[in-house]
Amino acid sequence: MKASIVTIGDEILIGQIVDTNSAYLAKELDKLGFDVIEIITVSDKRETIEAVLQKQLSIVDLVIITGGLGPTKDDVTKNVFCDFFGDTLVEDERVLNHVSEMLERLFKRPLSPINRQQALVPSKANVLFNKVGTAPGMLMCKENTAFISLPGVPFEMKTIFKDEVVPFIEKTFQKSFNLHKTIITYGLGESLLAELLEEWEDNLPQNIKLAYLPSAGSVRLRLSIQGDSKEFLEQVVDNQLKMLPQTVIPYVRAYEDLSLGEIVIRELENREKTISFAESCTGGKLSTMFNEKPGSSSYFKGGIVTYSTQSKIDLLGVNQATIDKYSVVSEKVAIEMAMKAKERFKSDYAIATTGNAGPTKGDSPAEIGTVYIGIATPEKVFAKKYQFGQPREKVINSAVSKGLDLIYNEILEK
Amino acid sequence: MKASIVTIGDEILIGQIVDTNSAYLAKELDKLGFDVIEIITVSDKRETIEAVLQKQLSIVDLVIITGGLGPTKDDVTKNVFCDFFGDTLVEDERVLNHVSEMLERLFKRPLSPINRQQALVPSKANVLFNKVGTAPGMLMCKENTAFISLPGVPFEMKTIFKDEVVPFIEKTFQKSFNLHKTIITYGLGESLLAELLEEWEDNLPQNIKLAYLPSAGSVRLRLSIQGDSKEFLEQVVDNQLKMLPQTVIPYVRAYEDLSLGEIVIRELENREKTISFAESCTGGKLSTMFNEKPGSSSYFKGGIVTYSTQSKIDLLGVNQATIDKYSVVSEKVAIEMAMKAKERFKSDYAIATTGNAGPTKGDSPAEIGTVYIGIATPEKVFAKKYQFGQPREKVINSAVSKGLDLIYNEILEK
Numbered sequence: 001m002k003a004s005i006v007t008i009g010d011e012i013l014i015g016q017i018v019d020t021n022s023a024y025l026a027k028e029l030d031k032l033g034f035d036v037i038e039i040i041t042v043s044d045k046r047e048t049i050e051a052v053l054q055k056q057l058s059i060v061d062l063v064i065i066t067g068g069l070g071p072t073k074d075d076v077t078k079n080v081f082c083d084f085f086g087d088t089l090v091e092d093e094r095v096l097n098h099v100s101e102m103l104e105r106l107f108k109r110p111l112s113p114i115n116r117q118q119a120l121v122p123s124k125a126n127v128l129f130n131k132v133g134t135a136p137g138m139l140m141c142k143e144n145t146a147f148i149s150l151p152g153v154p155f156e157m158k159t160i161f162k163d164e165v166v167p168f169i170e171k172t173f174q175k176s177f178n179l180h181k182t183i184i185t186y187g188l189g190e191s192l193l194a195e196l197l198e199e200w201e202d203n204l205p206q207n208i209k210l211a212y213l214p215s216a217g218s219v220r221l222r223l224s225i226q227g228d229s230k231e232f233l234e235q236v237v238d239n240q241l242k243m244l245p246q247t248v249i250p251y252v253r254a255y256e257d258l259s260l261g262e263i264v265i266r267e268l269e270n271r272e273k274t275i276s277f278a279e280s281c282t283g284g285k286l287s288t289m290f291n292e293k294p295g296s297s298s299y300f301k302g303g304i305v306t307y308s309t310q311s312k313i314d315l316l317g318v319n320q321a322t323i324d325k326y327s328v329v330s331e332k333v334a335i336e337m338a339m340k341a342k343e344r345f346k347s348d349y350a351i352a353t354t355g356n357a358g359p360t361k362g363d364s365p366a367e368i369g370t371v372y373i374g375i376a377t378p379e380k381v382f383a384k385k386y387q388f389g390q391p392r393e394k395v396i397n398s399a400v401s402k403g404l405d406l407i408y409n410e411i412l413e414k
Numbered sequence: 415m416k417a418s419i420v421t422i423g424d425e426i427l428i429g430q431i432v433d434t435n436s437a438y439l440a441k442e443l444d445k446l447g448f449d450v451i452e453i454i455t456v457s458d459k460r461e462t463i464e465a466v467l468q469k470q471l472s473i474v475d476l477v478i479i480t481g482g483l484g485p486t487k488d489d490v491t492k493n494v495f496c497d498f499f500g501d502t503l504v505e506d507e508r509v510l511n512h513v514s515e516m517l518e519r520l521f522k523r524p525l526s527p528i529n530r531q532q533a534l535v536p537s538k539a540n541v542l543f544n545k546v547g548t549a550p551g552m553l554m555c556k557e558n559t560a561f562i563s564l565p566g567v568p569f570e571m572k573t574i575f576k577d578e579v580v581p582f583i584e585k586t587f588q589k590s591f592n593l594h595k596t597i598i599t600y601g602l603g604e605s606l607l608a609e610l611l612e613e614w615e616d617n618l619p620q621n622i623k624l625a626y627l628p629s630a631g632s633v634r635l636r637l638s639i640q641g642d643s644k645e646f647l648e649q650v651v652d653n654q655l656k657m658l659p660q661t662v663i664p665y666v667r668a669y670e671d672l673s674l675g676e677i678v679i680r681e682l683e684n685r686e687k688t689i690s691f692a693e694s695c696t697g698g699k700l701s702t703m704f705n706e707k708p709g710s711s712s713y714f715k716g717g718i719v720t721y722s723t724q725s726k727i728d729l730l731g732v733n734q735a736t737i738d739k740y741s742v743v744s745e746k747v748a749i750e751m752a753m754k755a756k757e758r759f760k761s762d763y764a765i766a767t768t769g770n771a772g773p774t775k776g777d778s779p780a781e782i783g784t785v786y787i788g789i790a791t792p793e794k795v796f797a798k799k800y801q802f803g804q805p806r807e808k809v810i811n812s813a814v815s816k817g818l819d820l821i822y823n824e825i826l827e828k
């Protein structure tokens with residue numbers, strides 16, 4: 001089964017926003033067994049949208065379109081969509097009542113002509129109800145291709161997808177499987193990893209596709225395979241994983257698609273342990289990562305972003321003397337930061353970062369790219385020095401990954 | 415001048431990663447006067463890449479391709495690219511020396527056969543030197559279309575784009591301008607804003623395109639216009655802005671494309687004032703946002719993520735008695751958090767958040783979606799209660815936006 005994703009919006013074509021909707025839809029469609037063959041972004045102009053819809057006909061089984069359904073004049077998608085099927089727009093009573101009710105509840109306002117237009121849908125469309133917003137989704141078919149139009153606001157799109165699109169897909173399309181097995185490695189460069197895996201890779205069955213995805217010190221290896229029986233596919237892939245060279249095993253951090261942060265969280269949860277952070281050059285990235293999931297309070301005690309030198313003293317309790325003697329970007333300060341975070345947040349583990357991410361030098365003479373990472377565990381505290389080069393983005397991401405890998409190894413040693 | 419962007423990689427089509435490269439390239443090409451007409455993501459298979467390159471011929475003036483240039487076997491783009499121009503791969507000496515030097519410096523390793531392949535380029539290509547990585551970019555032309563292939567690692571792609579692609583474009587293509595003027599509003603829903611702007615919108619000159627971009631309480635209004643003279647275009651747009659209805663003006667936060675965070679930063683910088691954060695339900699998002707830019711230490715004193723109730727007491731110094739009496743999600747606790755953050759970080763302003771982002775209830779009986787935002791200024795401290803509904807993502811983003819808008823109004827009142 002083939003699918004394509006079409007996102008509509010000049011804001012994407014001029015780079016004003018990043019298209020995260022496509023990534024969500026691609027992942028969900030893949031899970032449902034679809035082969036997403038193309039993701040296309042086009043302008044919200046009539047001719048362009050028509051052309052891209054036309055192009056999908058009979059090529060794919062399913063097209064998901066997002067965006068262009070707002071109440072304002074720049075949003076033309078609903079009209080084009082309707083015309084594409086030779087249909088006319090009619091008012092949908094359920095949608096109209098829902099829009100009125102939302103306006104009343106949220107803004108204490110009556111229905112305006114602009115709002116009323118949101119209740120218009122093609123007469124032959126299956127309306128996909130949007131319980132969290134005012135623009136409904138629409139489903140229509142033509143020449144063996146199903147077209148689904150969804151609003152562009154991410155949480156509205158996701159809600160309709162879960163509530164309405166998934167049940168439709170499960171009812172309509174034959175079940176097949178895309179199995180992806182991802183192995184997370186840390187500490188080997190992409191080409192060295194590829195050399196160590198060369199023989200193993202050459203002996204992989206033809207129907208398994210292997211991909212390398214490098215980022216900030218970590219390489220994700222993805223094995224992909226398609227078929228009808230999930231159990232059989234898993235067995236095929238697992239057999240190959242058992243033959244993974246011994247030289248690579250020490251660098252494997254997980255046999256599923258988790259970020260380094262998620263791997264640390266899993267190990268903390270398994271042991272009922274907690275963590276906290278004192279972040280300088282990583283500026284809150286570790287804290288944000290550990291707060292993303294519901295229920296994070298069971299392993300995440302808190303974090304402190306001591307970006308300025310003074311706040312390291314005032315808030316975290318690092319000694320002024322240590323900073324004066326060794327400078328703020330130093331092994332001793334990283335150690336004190338980790339120790340103080342662990343102590344103050346009453347956590348089992350702590351990670352501290354202090355460094356210079358660039359592009360210019362800060363409160364310390366340290367070279368750009370220099371980062372000290374402090375690690376506190378129930379038994380010990382230490383810090384290590386790294387040189388992550390440039391630019392700023394790479395330094396910050398590399399420091400986050402390295403900090404997570406250091407703490408991972410400490411947690412596992414217990 | 416028309417351009418298209420092609421990103422290659424199954425990791426995008428299965429939703430394993432979000433394609434941020436396209437947004438960067440779209441923005442930069444737009445700034446250089448190109449009309450980006452399409453962004454396409456396809457699989458890293460020979461036939462698919464060939465087909466997409468073929469499709470661009472004579473349709474656009476410039477195609478930028480990213481991804482698929484790694485040293486491993488799954489990366490086929492370089493070979494397909496070379497064949498598309500009927501060329502053969504040859505070893506580039508400068509690239510070879512650079513790859514050897516990087517391996518020696520970073521990994522203390524000699525050149526392996528896999529690394530050596532990275533120095534291969536089509537014999538007729540203009541090599542775009544990659545000073546921060548091992549995969550070079552390539553530029554080749556066919557039938558009046560310039561094709562540029564860049565690696566997919568974001569910081570490598572960006573570095574080559576800045577160093578090599580921009581000078582090529584400036585030298586080769588005629589200068590034209592895309593002018594986008596973005597007005598940031600906060601506090602009006604999209605449809606209410608559209609109603610207030612209806613007459614003004616109807617009277618806009620035909621060559622100005624208006625778009626509405628809503629997100630988390632804020633609506634960005636974008637006016638776009640194309641032409642040869644930047645000064646003239648600016649005048650045309652500015653004339654229209656002067657006629658913006660008086661009813662809308664109180665909701666305007668900026669006349670340029672800034673996030674609410676950037677608007678607050680600008681106001682702080684203008685007044686040489688500083689800010690700090692005590693974040694509970696927003697989990698570090700405010701701190702991360704204020705740490706993104708170099709030089710942030712001049713306005714950002716630090717932040718503390720007190721996700722657990724206990725850390726609000728231990729680290730921030732909120733009174734146990736206040737929490738016991740009013741619960742952790744309460745006006746009084748938000749006030750104490752803001753006050754303590756301001757005090758401890760020695761900042762002029764502070765924002766505090768405490769709430770329940772869901773999906774389940776936490777340490778407090780507060781309804782899901784309830785958030786108290788505490789604001790401390792040089793003169794006063796207060797907190798307000800909000801109900802941001804569901805899901806979690808919306809609650810967190812709405813709390814961040816609202817906190818920023820509250821502090822913006824306080825800073826401006828001074």
